Amino acid sequence: MPVSDVQTLLAGISLVLLLGWAVTAWLAVRRANQLQQELALSRQLLESQRHETQQLQQVIHQQQARHAGLEVRMEHQQESLDTLRQQLEQRSTQLTQFEQQSHDWQLKAERAQTLSQEQARQIDELRQERQGLNERLLSLQGTHEQLGLEHSTLKNTLEHRQQHFTEQQQLLKDSRDQLKMEFEQLASKIFEAKGQAFSQQSQQSLDSLLKPFREQIDQFRAKVEDIHHKDTQQQATLASELNHLKELNRQITQEAHDLSTALRGQKKTQGNWGELILENVLERSGLIAGKDFKREVSMTTADGQRQRPDVLVYLPQEKHLIIDAKVSLNAYTRYINSEDETERRVALAEHVQAISQRIRELSDRNYFELPGLNAPEMVFMFIPIESAFVEALKADEGLFQKAIEQNVLVATPTTLLTSLNIVRQLWRFEDQNKHTAELAERAGKVYDKLRTFLGSMDGIEKSLEKATDAYQKARDQLVNGRGNLVKQITDFKDLGVSVKAELNEDWTDRAALELGHQRSDTADLPTEDR
Secondary structure: OOHHHHHHHHHHHHHHHHHHHHHHHHHHHHHHHHHHHHHHHHHHHHHHHHHHHHHHHHHHHHHHHHHHHHHHHHHHHHHHHHHHHHHHHHHHHHHHHHHHHHHHHHHHOOOOHHHHHHHHHHHHHHHHHHHHHHHHHHHHHHHHHHHHHHHHHHHHHHHHHHHHHHHHHHHHHHHHHHHHHHHHHHHHHHHHHHHHHHHHHHHHHHHHHHHHHHHHHHHHHHHHHHOHHHHHHHHHHHHHHHHHHHHHHHHHHHHHHHHHHHHHOOHHHHHHHHHHHHHHHHHHOOOOEOOOEEEOOOEEOOOOOEEOOOEEEEEHHHEEEEEEOOOOOHHHHHHHHOOOHHHHHHHHHHHHHHHHHHHHHHHHHOHHHOOOOOOOOOEEEEOOOHHHHHHHHHHOOOHHHHHHHOOEEEEOHHHHHHHHHHHHHHHHHHHHHHHHHHHHHHHHHHHHHHHHHHHHHHHHHHHHHHHHHHHHHHHHHHHOOOOOHHHHHHHHHHOOOOOOOOOOHHHHHHHHHHHHHHHHHHHOOOHHHO
């Protein structure tokens, strides 16, 4: 085969390979962009579901608090109801006794009519008091039934919302795990496929290039043995062909290396990876997305410019923290991948320059001046790789201090996690303070309720004392004194009045004891005092 045909064939093969690699790389980038868009939509859906979950939790907490208050109120009402029932039973017993006594008095003596009218009046008062107690009892029973109905309704609502919340929480967890697993599998497949494709294509290219070269060597040796006088001309041709093959091989190797480096160092890919590490740190800190922090909150400055920080962390007392995760690590990637010491020094200097440039950009944005944002004059600049910041500090020991002077705090995953744990503790203290204030408010309400209840108890006590006094007065009129009613009724019997039944011995004995006690007291007096 002529040398010119071989060269043409090699050039065509190289062109086809280059076009194949370019198409493959373009398809990979396009697929990665589609995956990123799908991941962003999934994150938005997950954020919305998390927000709904937080709202459901707040409603559940409110319903639980109201449920507990109703239970306490029902217990108090039940105690009051039991007390009033006991009092009503006592009043009913007393009223029955008085009615029976009044009936006996009316049958046995007309002379006791005046006293009977007085007793009837007292009975009416007791009846009115009993009626009032009955009305209050009915009112308390109605309140008790209403509270029981409200308790049942709230309990059913709470159970329904608790079940809905559990289902939503499980759905969120399943969706998140599924998305994470699919993303990891897809990313692993893409990187593995690209690595195998580059290795196979490079090996095939070298084999396809070296195989014609070996054939040319064999042909050249044969020609050298056959035609010695063409030795000089063939050697020159072979040297030119060797140089061409070496240059072509070097170009193929360099293009493969450049393509691999470009894929590793894409700014968008690095940014997404840094945001993924930041999200992992936020989750490990215990903060809740949508409640304790938000991603990419869009804000407008006083002059109409749009600002969108990566993460906005909420602090107690309506304060905020801002975290940025868009630092470029292209130079650091070249630094760790390069084997040449000179290239490493240059890449490290560019890495320090990139961090310094990002610090100046964040300082110039003045996030703390945004309307509605109560943030300190410090912005967290997140570097997802610990060693990237360590190497930069080794190269420029004053880098951290310069960042502080420009109101920027450089944070790695370890330091940011520590800071976010402090934020979580602050929120815990804030919640404890809120609970303490709520307990104090509830204690005040309980005190007021107890004061009202004790007032009602005082009223009941006064009514009981009044009823006791009325009973004692009526009893004294029955058995006390020489002209007591029992004595007069007994005298009727002595005068020959016929009766159907004797009086209860307890009453007659009590009246006799009272009379005997009075005679004894009179006998003990001196004669002049009688």
